[in-house]
Amino acid sequence: MAMVFSSLTPVFIAIICVLIGLLLKSSKRNTKQEESKTHKKAASRPWVDEDLKDSTELHVEEDDDGGEWQGLEDNIVHIPFSMEHYSEEDMVKRSKDFYELLNKRRSVRFISDEPVPREVIDNVIKTAGTAPSGAHTEPWTFVVVEDAEIKHQIREIIEEEEEINYEKRMGDRWVNDLKRLRTNWIKEYLDTAPYLILIFKQVHGMLPDGKKKTHYYNEISVSIACGILLAALQNVGLVTVTTTPLNCGPRLRVLLQRPVNEKLLLLLPVGYPSKTATVPDLTRKPLEDIMVTI
Amino acid sequence: MAMVFSSLTPVFIAIICVLIGLLLKSSKRNTKQEESKTHKKAASRPWVDEDLKDSTELHVEEDDDGGEWQGLEDNIVHIPFSMEHYSEEDMVKRSKDFYELLNKRRSVRFISDEPVPREVIDNVIKTAGTAPSGAHTEPWTFVVVEDAEIKHQIREIIEEEEEINYEKRMGDRWVNDLKRLRTNWIKEYLDTAPYLILIFKQVHGMLPDGKKKTHYYNEISVSIACGILLAALQNVGLVTVTTTPLNCGPRLRVLLQRPVNEKLLLLLPVGYPSKTATVPDLTRKPLEDIMVTI
Numbered sequence: 001m002a003m004v005f006s007s008l009t010p011v012f013i014a015i016i017c018v019l020i021g022l023l024l025k026s027s028k029r030n031t032k033q034e035e036s037k038t039h040k041k042a043a044s045r046p047w048v049d050e051d052l053k054d055s056t057e058l059h060v061e062e063d064d065d066g067g068e069w070q071g072l073e074d075n076i077v078h079i080p081f082s083m084e085h086y087s088e089e090d091m092v093k094r095s096k097d098f099y100e101l102l103n104k105r106r107s108v109r110f111i112s113d114e115p116v117p118r119e120v121i122d123n124v125i126k127t128a129g130t131a132p133s134g135a136h137t138e139p140w141t142f143v144v145v146e147d148a149e150i151k152h153q154i155r156e157i158i159e160e161e162e163e164i165n166y167e168k169r170m171g172d173r174w175v176n177d178l179k180r181l182r183t184n185w186i187k188e189y190l191d192t193a194p195y196l197i198l199i200f201k202q203v204h205g206m207l208p209d210g211k212k213k214t215h216y217y218n219e220i221s222v223s224i225a226c227g228i229l230l231a232a233l234q235n236v237g238l239v240t241v242t243t244t245p246l247n248c249g250p251r252l253r254v255l256l257q258r259p260v261n262e263k264l265l266l267l268l269p270v271g272y273p274s275k276t277a278t279v280p281d282l283t284r285k286p287l288e289d290i291m292v293t294i
Numbered sequence: 295m296a297m298v299f300s301s302l303t304p305v306f307i308a309i310i311c312v313l314i315g316l317l318l319k320s321s322k323r324n325t326k327q328e329e330s331k332t333h334k335k336a337a338s339r340p341w342v343d344e345d346l347k348d349s350t351e352l353h354v355e356e357d358d359d360g361g362e363w364q365g366l367e368d369n370i371v372h373i374p375f376s377m378e379h380y381s382e383e384d385m386v387k388r389s390k391d392f393y394e395l396l397n398k399r400r401s402v403r404f405i406s407d408e409p410v411p412r413e414v415i416d417n418v419i420k421t422a423g424t425a426p427s428g429a430h431t432e433p434w435t436f437v438v439v440e441d442a443e444i445k446h447q448i449r450e451i452i453e454e455e456e457e458i459n460y461e462k463r464m465g466d467r468w469v470n471d472l473k474r475l476r477t478n479w480i481k482e483y484l485d486t487a488p489y490l491i492l493i494f495k496q497v498h499g500m501l502p503d504g505k506k507k508t509h510y511y512n513e514i515s516v517s518i519a520c521g522i523l524l525a526a527l528q529n530v531g532l533v534t535v536t537t538t539p540l541n542c543g544p545r546l547r548v549l550l551q552r553p554v555n556e557k558l559l560l561l562l563p564v565g566y567p568s569k570t571a572t573v574p575d576l577t578r579k580p581l582e583d584i585m586v587t588i
């Protein structure tokens with residue numbers, strides 16, 4: 001038997017090697033595929049915000065009312081609803097005036113340090129809070145930062161992360177664009193604006209029994225509230241610039257002591273425009289390019 | 295040699311079988327894991343809108359300006375910016391008045407068929423189009439449907455899909471809730487409202503060379519535009535209900551002949567409230583529950 005084994009050993013080992021090789025190759029291939037997927041993603045999308053990759057991001061969910069953003073109406077009484085009925089002439093005038101007011105809105109990065117009445121900020125945030133939300137969950141937290149030291153810490157976090165973002169990219173496609181970019185990661189308005197409003201979306205709520213309460217369409221809801229907030233700011237003559245600080249969410253969340261179910265959606269520096277403010281000379285698409293009538 | 299082989303055959307075959315077995319098991323396990331993942335997802339989240347699962351959904355991307363929603367400023371001249379500077383007293387009053395106006399907004403499902411001036415609709419959509427967008431891409435299309443036949447086809451698609459949604463769920467957690475749900479998938483307002491506004495987000499654009507142009511943060515941008523649209527509607531005394539028709543996106547997109555890079559985000563039926571309109575007696579969170587000051 002020993003002889004038989006030893007005479008067969010080379011054939012035997014060869015076959016076993018081939019099979020083990022196949023096994024390893026197959027498992028390696030899986031790993032490699034995953035790795036290359038991850039790598040490819042990281043390499044080709046350096047601008048992706050890692051903060052936002054989160055399994056709790058169920059923004060594609062339906063709310064309990066089959067897509068309608070009413071509240072959950074079990075045991076909620078219904079009451080009659082009426083509202084002012086303007087004349088056609090008044091409606092046309094009001095719609096035109098509101099358009100003209102909002103059309104003057106621009107994203108402004110040059111913000112004066114002139115103080116703004118606190119009551120105005122409270123009112124614009126109350127206004128944002130009138131937005132509809134999936135199943136009336138009101139999944140928003142508006143953090144208003146007036147403290148100069150905290151504003152400066154926010155600036156440091158954002159400029160640090162943005163510098164990393166730009167440097168990651170530079171090896172990529174903007175090697176020759178250094179000058180333009182460098183000016184962009186300096187964000188003086190984070191110090192000068194009298195208020196920074198950081199808007200967090202609550203990706204889920206908490207039920208009394210400690211279980212998670214789904215916040216349907218939380219990102220869409222909070223973004224809608226921000227649209228109303230922008231209109232309210234424009235209405236009182238304040239400016240802002242809509243920013244989504246990249247990869248800063250967790251650090252800013254910790255700095256501002258917000259719970260883990262809250263994720264930073266937008267940061268709006270708010271104040272009067274500085275006297276030397278400029279804006280890029282951009283135009284908006286005409287109505288026929290954004291509207292289709294059927 | 296033949297004798298040697300035949301005497302060893304059982305051992306040999308056994309070893310080969312074990313190795314083949316291992317190979318099969320390893321590949322099968324991968325498949326099974328994937329299957330169970332997919333299955334689990336489908337089973338536990340019946341409300342997920344399949345339309346929205348799309349690799350082009352890069353709403354977590356940064357725009358080219360490092361998170362600021364300015365346009366791409368290469369070769370764009372900057373011009374001086376100024377805006378009206380209201381007195382503090384005026385600001386407080388304006389912010390209060392705007393809050394009071396918006397706070398009267400409710401989602402209303404009972405919409406009158408009374409005609410609404412077309413010019414007002416044009417103006418509210420122009421107003422929505424003043425929203426900021428990632429890298430000034432303006433990634434929105436507002437489809438305004440006045441045609442009674444198309445409105446009815448939209449209603450049929452939505453009621454059909456919603457009925458399926460509800461029936462899928464009933465086996466799940468709402469078996470005892472049939473009555474409440476059944477009333478909910480009848481959406482009369484889709485016929486009665488003089489206008490249906492379907493808001494599509496353009497998940498990417500097209501460059502002249504046929505390549506895709508990334509639309510950074512398109513979902514947040516379009517949702518912000520919808521927030522401004524809701525404010526504009528409220529300002530003229532019109533009502534709507536914010537809806538996200540579940541799984542209807544592709545059928546509605548085809549019906550309305552929109553290109554594949556557009557995905558339905560929201561549908562807003564727009565008109566005056568009907569004389570018998572009711573709303574659930576809901577309240578909003580007070581300011582201290584939505585705002586934190588630092």
